[in-house]
Amino acid sequence: MTGLEEARETILSSVSPLGAEVVAVPDVVGRVLASDQFSPWDLPMWDNSAMDGYAVRAADCQERSVLPVRGFLPAGKPAVDALEPGQADRILTGAPLPAGADAVVPFELTEAVPDGVRLLVRPAVGDHVRKRGGDLRAGQAVLTEGRVLGPAEVAVLAATGRSTVPVVRRPRVAVLSTGDELLVPGEPLRDGRIHDSNGPALAAAALRTGVVPTVLPIARDHPDDLRRSLETGLRADVLVTSAGVSAGDRDLVREVLGDLGAKEAFWQVDIQPGRPMAFATNDTCRVFALPGNPVAALLTFEVFVRPALRRMLGHRRPVEPLLRARLEEDVRPRANRVTLRRVRLERTADGLVATSAGRQATGFVTTLARADGIAFIPRGEDVLTAGTRVDVQPLRAEADFTGEMA
Numbered sequence: 001m002t003g004l005e006e007a008r009e010t011i012l013s014s015v016s017p018l019g020a021e022v023v024a025v026p027d028v029v030g031r032v033l034a035s036d037q038f039s040p041w042d043l044p045m046w047d048n049s050a051m052d053g054y055a056v057r058a059a060d061c062q063e064r065s066v067l068p069v070r071g072f073l074p075a076g077k078p079a080v081d082a083l084e085p086g087q088a089d090r091i092l093t094g095a096p097l098p099a100g101a102d103a104v105v106p107f108e109l110t111e112a113v114p115d116g117v118r119l120l121v122r123p124a125v126g127d128h129v130r131k132r133g134g135d136l137r138a139g140q141a142v143l144t145e146g147r148v149l150g151p152a153e154v155a156v157l158a159a160t161g162r163s164t165v166p167v168v169r170r171p172r173v174a175v176l177s178t179g180d181e182l183l184v185p186g187e188p189l190r191d192g193r194i195h196d197s198n199g200p201a202l203a204a205a206a207l208r209t210g211v212v213p214t215v216l217p218i219a220r221d222h223p224d225d226l227r228r229s230l231e232t233g234l235r236a237d238v239l240v241t242s243a244g245v246s247a248g249d250r251d252l253v254r255e256v257l258g259d260l261g262a263k264e265a266f267w268q269v270d271i272q273p274g275r276p277m278a279f280a281t282n283d284t285c286r287v288f289a290l291p292g293n294p295v296a297a298l299l300t301f302e303v304f305v306r307p308a309l310r311r312m313l314g315h316r317r318p319v320e321p322l323l324r325a326r327l328e329e330d331v332r333p334r335a336n337r338v339t340l341r342r343v344r345l346e347r348t349a350d351g352l353v354a355t356s357a358g359r360q361a362t363g364f365v366t367t368l369a370r371a372d373g374i375a376f377i378p379r380g381e382d383v384l385t386a387g388t389r390v391d392v393q394p395l396r397a398e399a400d401f402t403g404e405m406a
């Protein structure tokens with residue numbers, strides 16, 4: 001059996017960031033920048049006013065100077081002529097400073113008088129002026145490759161005139177549920193069948209990771225049907241299947257994948273739940289054959305598939321940092337397998353506390369829905385007593401922890 005770390009290493013070493021595609025600037029949120037971006041010009045492009053007020057030549061001004069007002073400069077209208085000594089222009093925030101002017105006196109530090117404006121302060125050179133290039137210089141790298149783009153990066157790109165930007169393309173991900181017992185949610189339940197929850201759940205997990213998956217029609221536990229579906233799935237960059245991967249009579253996924261030329265890198269990881277899981281590859285596709293059990297399917301996605309997708313998406317840290325949390329109750333580890341314990345998390349003055357999210361039986365999806373994270377309980381003989389600190393992989397943002405609501 002393969003250890004969790006070893007399995008993840010095998011997976012991560014078989015994937016790398018995909019190539020670039022050009023995407024419209026507002027749509028790049030959450031994507032990873034594919035190349036360094038440089039500013040084509042100084043930002044701001046010209047000296048401009050940081051306040052609504054009067055543009056002046058500081059050398060001409062004393063406290064209580066009265067200056068004639070020559071003109072009015074709103075934003076977006078550069079002054080045509082230079083400001084002559086002793087003049088002022090009424091100017092609004094963001095308007096280019098007229099040539100000759102070197103300071104702005106805000107309205108609130110002036111008084112209107114019949115023949116112009118009276119200054120109530122003596123301005124110094126540069127007061128309330130945003131200098132050309134103060135934010136960025138032409139040719140300067142504004143964002144470097146690997147940067148995860150958020151609203152602030154979008155602001156910088158747009159401010160430097162970009163409408164599109166190269167980002168790492170998203171992997172094409174196919175999700176395939178397999179099993180004779182499965183019905184599409186919405187179909188009426190009948191004789192011993194169940195609704196496919198893995199397909200929608202794994203698709204949702206892919207979406208949460210930042211990819212848009214294709215959900216294939218359910219495949220039956222029959223070699224021909226599976227072959228057709230797996231063949232389609234293998235055309236994607238990543239194929240995520242669920243079920244049919246244990247050692248039962250109808251567990252055909254591995255065999256058919258092998259027939260289709262996918263090479264199995266490992267089968268069975270020493271984790272609980274999630275042990276029967278296979279990873280296989282061909283030249284173009286990475287195949288995660290996840291267990292059928294809905295809890296195991298989703299947990300193995302989070303632990304193995306999510307980091308692989310993150311690496312393909314260009315993230316520098318495919319495996320996200322773990323949290324440390326204190327166990328609220330005693331936990332008995334397994335002797336020979338890492339336990340993926342579903343826990344609720346709560347922030348206390350003494351750090352995070354991890355409480356069981358409910359019955360840890362592998363069939364209980366509601367326990368998974370209550371879980372805020374996966375606590376990794378290392379294999380061992382001795383009970384981990386309450387208070388022991390363990391690593392936890394969060395399943396949602398802290399603001400969304402289920403806490404007392406559960």
Ligand code: AMP
Pocket residue numbers: 177178179181182194195196197198199242243244245246248291292293294
């Ligand atoms: P298997 O690995 O095919 O033996 O499936 C293990 C368990 O997971 C069985 O109880 C299946 O009915 C259940 N299961 C398999 N696929 C799904 C699915 N897509 N949605 C919900 N339950 C499933």
Ligand code: MG
Pocket residue numbers: 178179180221243244250292
């Ligand atoms: Mg089955």
